Amino acid sequence: MHSKQLLALASLASLIQAQETVLGVYIFHRHGDRTSKSWPPASLTDLGYHEVFSSGQFYRDRYIDANASNPIYNVSPNLVKNSQLNVQAPVDTVLQNSASGFLQGLYPPVGATLGSQTLANGTDIEAPLNGFQLIPVNAVQSASSSANSENSAWLQGSSGCNNAIVSSNNYFYSEEYLSMLNKTADFYQSVLPVINTTFTSAQDSFKNAYTIYDYIHVSEIHNSTIPSSDLLTPEVLHQLQTLADNHEFNLAYNASEPIRAIAGSTLAAQIVQQLNATITGKSAQQVGIQFGAYGSFFSFFGLAQLPSVSVNFTGIVDYASSMTFELVTNATVSQTSYPSPDDIYVRFLFANGTAAANPLSEYPLFGQQQSPLPWNTFVSEMGKISIGDQASWCKACGNSSGVCASADTASSTGAQSSSKSSSGSGMSLGVAGVIGAMVTLGVIFGLEALIILVGGLRLVPKRRLNITTAAVTPVAKV
Ligand SMILES: *[C@@H]1O[C@H](CO)[C@@H](O)[C@H](O)[C@H]1NC(C)=O
Ligand SMILES: *[C@@H]1O[C@H](CO)[C@@H](O)[C@H](O)[C@H]1NC(C)=O
Ligand SMILES: *[C@@H]1O[C@H](CO)[C@@H](O)[C@H](O)[C@H]1NC(C)=O
Ligand SMILES: *[C@@H]1O[C@H](CO)[C@@H](O)[C@H](O)[C@H]1NC(C)=O
Ligand SMILES: *[C@@H]1O[C@H](CO)[C@@H](O)[C@H](O)[C@H]1NC(C)=O
Ligand SMILES: *[C@@H]1O[C@H](CO)[C@@H](O)[C@H](O)[C@H]1NC(C)=O
Ligand SMILES: *[C@@H]1O[C@H](CO)[C@@H](O)[C@H](O)[C@H]1NC(C)=O
Ligand SMILES: *[C@@H]1O[C@H](CO)[C@@H](O)[C@H](O)[C@H]1NC(C)=O
Ligand SMILES: *[C@@H]1O[C@H](CO)[C@@H](O)[C@H](O)[C@H]1NC(C)=O
Ligand SMILES: *[C@@H]1O[C@H](CO)[C@@H](O)[C@H](O)[C@H]1NC(C)=O
Ligand SMILES: *[C@@H]1O[C@H](CO)[C@@H](O)[C@H](O)[C@H]1NC(C)=O
Secondary structure: OHHHHHHHHHHHHHHHOOOOEEEEEEEEEEOOOEOOOOOOOOOEOHHHHHHHHHHHHHHHHHHHOOOOOOOEOOOOOOOOOHHHEEEEEOOOHHHHHHHHHHHHHHOOOOHHHHOEEEOOOOOEEEOHHHHOOOOOOEEOOOOOOOOOOOOOOOOHHHHOOHHHHHHHHHHOOOHHHHHHHHHOHHHHHHOHHHHOOOOOOOOOOHHHHHHHHHHHHHHHHHOOOOOOHHHOOHHHHHHHHHHHHHHHHHHHOOOOOHHHHHHHHHHHHHHHHHHHHHHHOOOOOOEEEEEEOHHHHHHHHHHOOHHHOOHHHHOOOOOOOEEEEEEEEOOOOOOOOOOOHHHEEEEEEEEOOOOOOOOOEEOOOOOOOOOOEEHHHHHHHHHHHOOOOHHHHHHHHOOOOHHHOOHHHOOOOOHHHOOOOOOHHHOOOOOOOOOOOOOOOOHHHHHHHHHHHHOOOOOOOOOHHHHHHHHHHHHOOO
């Protein structure tokens, strides 16, 4: 009797002390500091290398190290087990190199003791570079196999998603855009002496808000002298940045045209797929990492209703920013008992700039009042914004040729498993950027495409309309 009480007390105590276990994570990461898009090819700078490397070190200290603050269940602490990692980046030098730099921080060289193997004849062989560890970075596998190249001014073209391209192009016909173009004409001309070696007077307008901002921003970091730099007061720099924020957010997300956020939709599907595989595999592959563009952050932020949490989510994320989805549980986890999905939660975190120097903060997703979100709630909310398989992608994008030639005639579910149209060469990634190119698709055509599209895609709730308006207004002050 007495011992029974003790037992009950003991189990109560262990309940109270329940330590959260991280079962797995998904990290979506921006590249580090790079050269300007105006001087292609863009490349990762030494500063950028430091940023992604230190971010990798930060996540190592949080998740991987033997004495990590929030260790991931069963993860190998020193010698990398490549089967536990799924690392992806588009085929792009800046993003691929950023991923490699990050991984060097996540799994640094292990030295001579761990980093050597004994051969059959008894000879010890050490890995080069003091036990450097090789970790593959795979090309992003998505429904569209999009390659968001840092060499293109705007990234939507490379999504290859017809309706998304049309939707983004329609931005250039919107009242918001046209009035901003008009209001800011004098402002842009006032900085022409700073940029006239690279931009003509005709190019010097809100139409090129991002490339102009990028050119000046990169020069501010790297050029010791800038022509007419006296024009670049803090207010002017701030204005250039917020105008670029406004321009890029609107190109990446529009509450009434969810297809514009295709990059966020495919990312959402990839996140759920990876985290679900972590659960079904009982944390056999528990670390998902993807490097991508700020436009994908924007699209996801919009779809996940983060601008209603903070207007900050309508600003371009800094270099080496990361958003992290932690799969966590308070249930007991051991070799013999893995928690059921009902006991698993997802925590969303974001660091603006390298997490080594900027706080990794928790935010509630989908306008929910709680964080972390129960796994099942997370799955159903992500499901509303996800586009994950080829058939749904083709349908939502209104594409019917190339990889989509046969997909649209197949039944909408299960078509992705068919082997037809699997040739990668069907994907044209060479769609030119919107900026500087003639916008040839009319508004009417765009609206028609939208009406067709609405049949194939779940619409986001109406109230997000207000959110975007509210979110954009403060940024838009000129
Ligand atoms: C973690 O362990 C390493 C060596 O194993 C040690 O150098 C480091 O100080 C430890 N960190 C903490 C926070 O205890
Ligand atoms: C052992 O094998 C390795 C690889 O074949 C070779 O380089 C090395 O010379 C051998 N050592 C001896 C002592 O035979
Ligand atoms: C989708 O359609 C657009 C416009 O027709 C085309 O440029 C793009 O290459 C297509 N994407 C794929 C993946 O076939
Ligand atoms: C967003 O989409 C709506 C509906 O198509 C359109 O009226 C509006 O101009 C768009 N806004 C922007 C900024 O693209
Ligand atoms: C802006 O709009 C006003 C009023 O319609 C017009 O008078 C002015 O010329 C426009 N400015 C530019 C730069 O287009
Ligand atoms: C750029 O503007 C400055 C200042 O107005 C002028 O001196 C210079 O000649 C211009 N350079 C070019 C290439 O137009
Ligand atoms: C900064 O330096 C680069 C490389 O020398 C040059 O191409 C660029 O025009 C410079 N930026 C400015 C604002 O002059
Ligand atoms: C998770 O994976 C299992 C096994 O592949 C599958 O049956 C299930 O539908 C997946 N769940 C989600 C939410 O994707
Ligand atoms: C928004 O950004 C500002 C400035 O960086 C910061 O002080 C504030 O805490 C941020 N708000 C949220 C909700 O993260
Ligand atoms: C990140 O920082 C930039 C300023 O560099 C800001 O414009 C943006 O709103 C911030 N984003 C978030 C989500 O805090
Ligand atoms: C685990 O328990 C702690 C302490 O009660 C709580 O703060 C945390 O949110 C819980 N985590 C989950 C995933 O339920």
